[in-house]
Amino acid sequence: MTEADHRRATIGDVARSAGVSRATVSRVLNGRSTVDAALVARVEATIAALEYRPSETARNLSLGRTNTVALVVPDLGNPMFQAILRGATRAAAEDGFQVLVADTQERPEVEKRAAIDARRRCDALLLCAPRMNDDDLAEVLRQARPLTIVNRAVDDAVPQVAMDYRHAIRLVADHLAGLGHRRILYLGGPITSASNQLRLRGIDDAEREHPGMVIERREVGSSLDAGWEVTDDVLESGATAVIAYNDLVAIGLLSRLDDLGVAVPGRLSVVGVDDIPFARFSRPHLTTVSVPQDELGTAAWAQLRGALAGEAPGEAVWVQGRLVERHSTGPAA
Amino acid sequence: MTEADHRRATIGDVARSAGVSRATVSRVLNGRSTVDAALVARVEATIAALEYRPSETARNLSLGRTNTVALVVPDLGNPMFQAILRGATRAAAEDGFQVLVADTQERPEVEKRAAIDARRRCDALLLCAPRMNDDDLAEVLRQARPLTIVNRAVDDAVPQVAMDYRHAIRLVADHLAGLGHRRILYLGGPITSASNQLRLRGIDDAEREHPGMVIERREVGSSLDAGWEVTDDVLESGATAVIAYNDLVAIGLLSRLDDLGVAVPGRLSVVGVDDIPFARFSRPHLTTVSVPQDELGTAAWAQLRGALAGEAPGEAVWVQGRLVERHSTGPAA
DNA sequence: TTGTACGCGTTATCAA
DNA sequence: TTGATAACGCGTACAA
Numbered sequence: 001m002t003e004a005d006h007r008r009a010t011i012g013d014v015a016r017s018a019g020v021s022r023a024t025v026s027r028v029l030n031g032r033s034t035v036d037a038a039l040v041a042r043v044e045a046t047i048a049a050l051e052y053r054p055s056e057t058a059r060n061l062s063l064g065r066t067n068t069v070a071l072v073v074p075d076l077g078n079p080m081f082q083a084i085l086r087g088a089t090r091a092a093a094e095d096g097f098q099v100l101v102a103d104t105q106e107r108p109e110v111e112k113r114a115a116i117d118a119r120r121r122c123d124a125l126l127l128c129a130p131r132m133n134d135d136d137l138a139e140v141l142r143q144a145r146p147l148t149i150v151n152r153a154v155d156d157a158v159p160q161v162a163m164d165y166r167h168a169i170r171l172v173a174d175h176l177a178g179l180g181h182r183r184i185l186y187l188g189g190p191i192t193s194a195s196n197q198l199r200l201r202g203i204d205d206a207e208r209e210h211p212g213m214v215i216e217r218r219e220v221g222s223s224l225d226a227g228w229e230v231t232d233d234v235l236e237s238g239a240t241a242v243i244a245y246n247d248l249v250a251i252g253l254l255s256r257l258d259d260l261g262v263a264v265p266g267r268l269s270v271v272g273v274d275d276i277p278f279a280r281f282s283r284p285h286l287t288t289v290s291v292p293q294d295e296l297g298t299a300a301w302a303q304l305r306g307a308l309a310g311e312a313p314g315e316a317v318w319v320q321g322r323l324v325e326r327h328s329t330g331p332a333a
Numbered sequence: 334m335t336e337a338d339h340r341r342a343t344i345g346d347v348a349r350s351a352g353v354s355r356a357t358v359s360r361v362l363n364g365r366s367t368v369d370a371a372l373v374a375r376v377e378a379t380i381a382a383l384e385y386r387p388s389e390t391a392r393n394l395s396l397g398r399t400n401t402v403a404l405v406v407p408d409l410g411n412p413m414f415q416a417i418l419r420g421a422t423r424a425a426a427e428d429g430f431q432v433l434v435a436d437t438q439e440r441p442e443v444e445k446r447a448a449i450d451a452r453r454r455c456d457a458l459l460l461c462a463p464r465m466n467d468d469d470l471a472e473v474l475r476q477a478r479p480l481t482i483v484n485r486a487v488d489d490a491v492p493q494v495a496m497d498y499r500h501a502i503r504l505v506a507d508h509l510a511g512l513g514h515r516r517i518l519y520l521g522g523p524i525t526s527a528s529n530q531l532r533l534r535g536i537d538d539a540e541r542e543h544p545g546m547v548i549e550r551r552e553v554g555s556s557l558d559a560g561w562e563v564t565d566d567v568l569e570s571g572a573t574a575v576i577a578y579n580d581l582v583a584i585g586l587l588s589r590l591d592d593l594g595v596a597v598p599g600r601l602s603v604v605g606v607d608d609i610p611f612a613r614f615s616r617p618h619l620t621t622v623s624v625p626q627d628e629l630g631t632a633a634w635a636q637l638r639g640a641l642a643g644e645a646p647g648e649a650v651w652v653q654g655r656l657v658e659r660h661s662t663g664p665a666a
Numbered sequence: 667t668t669g670t671a672c673g674c675g676t677t678a679t680c681a682a
Numbered sequence: 683t684t685g686a687t688a689a690c691g692c693g694t695a696c697a698a
Contacts, residue, residue: 020668020669021668021669021670022669023668023669023670024667024668024669027667027668033667033668034667035667035668036667036668039667039668058674060674061674061675061676062673062674063674064674
């Protein structure tokens with residue numbers, strides 16, 4: 001007891017103390033093979049007495065797996081990645097896996113290194129890297145399998161899940177078209193981001209499907225502040241409706257419009273994308289597309305589990321949202 | 334090359350291929366000891382050719398550490414824990430540590446197990462468990478060191494950091510007192526939660542310091558919806574000001590008040606705590622206490638690093654916020 | 667059913 | 683400076 005407190009008991013200590021071999025202790029622990037009942041009792045008593053806990057590290061080496069999966073994200077402050085993390089963490093926990101998280105702090109140049117390093121400590125990788133360049137991505141694809149790509153369509157036989165933002169944009173564009181809007185402003189996110197490109201394709205679709213509709217594209221960012229700061233430009237644009245990159249941009253814009261006394265949706269309609277919790281509490285309550293972000297994490301884990309089991313990657317999973325009409329949209333002025 | 338693709342190269346493969354011992358390869362990798370320049374070059378060339386990457390798992394076992402720290406939180410959906418996660422992840426990364434995250438999904442009964450399990454895979458533990466009962470906590474304290482306790486004062490020589498919510502409440506109470514408010518309503522969080530108890534002590538302080546001030550205490554929860562749902566009760570209470578458990582509750586309340594056409598701060602003043610990003614974008618903009626939540630994660634890691642280095646735990650760290658006056662508070666009606 | 671012996675991939679010790 | 687060799691703690695064929 002005097003030294004057991006200092007050095008953690010090993011399986012060898014248990015074996016010696018119980019008068020059996022280490023193999024037997026191991027068997028009792030893992031229940032793989034059948035062991036004599038009397039021995040089981042003795043070993044378990046010894047384990048309890050010594051407070052023995054198997055070393056995860058040693059098991060990892062011996063078994064060749066860690067039951068851990070790496071998640072790499074550009075920014076843990078972004079609600080989207082928070083939702084993915086939550087969904088993936090909970091889904092993985094169901095299967096006895098834990099999640100190691102790495103935040104690249106919006107620096108695409110370190111993403112490759114971060115992804116490969118994190119992957120080395122784990123059995124697999126969940127990669128959210130919307131801005132990583134294609135060469136780096138190819139290198140990661142080569143070194144870090146098994147992995148699942150999140151929110152970035154890649155032309156390779158690798159598991160991938162993504163939010164269908166193209167579809168989401170079409171939903172809001174159709175909604176605005178139905179309300180008679182023809183001059184629309186799209187406040188886009190980072191031009192290089194994969195999910196912005198997806199939204200832009202939705203914008204293209206909308207213009208094609210709704211003759212006479214003209215959608216002006218702007219790059220403003222993806223934050224509350226970005227929405228706030230672009231407000232004056234929006235008012236000068238002459239548009240009757242705004243499609244924001246996401247709810248953050250939309251809420252930032254709404255807040256500023258409210259300060260300026262601009263009627264929404266009387267003078268201007270505003271729609272967001274994501275349906276974050278705050279969307280229901282903005283003024284006016286935000287019309288947006290509800291995208292099940294947790295599902296993205298859940299689906300990503302499901303794909304990864306398949307890859308870990310040696311299954312070939314199936315079709316890319318596209319998670320679709322649905323329009324949620326609230327009070328920030330109305331007939332065109 | 335044909336089989337190198339299937340089985341990852343080990344340090345032994347490199348040694349054989351370069352015609353040196355494994356020890357030498359290890360030395361050039363870690364730069365511990367000085368090695369002949371010619372050998373260094375040969376080994377490095379071989380490493381590149383074989384695309385050798387050391388096994389983290391084997392290093393972990395050999396070195397007796399994983400350079401990984403476990404973070405246990407009750408809910409990854411809560412902005413507070415997201416901030417702690419972000420702060421801790423970034424701070425730990427500076428020191429070459431990664432963070433393994435476990436979400437107990439608001440089930441205090443699994444927190445003990447989750448904490449101990451997560452800790453076994455890591456070198457240390459960052460524990461956020463505001464509702465865990467004292468017995469379980471004592472057990473965790475015994476088994477899971479080194480660790481740092483976050484947002485829960487415990488009477489033990491263990492590193493701990495916490496947001497000083499008692500101080501925060503005093504700040505808002507003083508502010509309201511200065512505006513002439515005497516009948517105040519406190520919308521509290523879960524009664525068993527440690528940080529709610531801290532706030533209640535701040536409420537007690539305020540009543541003591543401001544004779545004539547009466548603060549009614551209610552337990553409503555900690556979410557946007559909780560704030561929304563309690564609105565009618567608030568209006569019937571006759572209070573001229575509300576201290577919300579956090580910004581989420583405050584914003585939920587403000588949103589509903591706005592829908593009902595209640596003048597804020599004309600008829601009712603509302604203050605929150607936390608200063609989450611959305612606080613600047615509510616209507617009206619929320620007066621609150623800015624608490625540097627990232628700092629909590631950073632400080633928690635700093636404590637843990639000390640503990641990992643064998644230092645004795647110092648004083649508990651209390652992170653304090655400051656009042657941010659916006660437009661949701663005004664003179665008492 | 668149990669024990670022996672080896673392998674997992676690395677770092678560290680000690681001679682040479 | 684280099685190379686055997688022994689840890690690190692566990693799982694598991696294989697033999698008994």
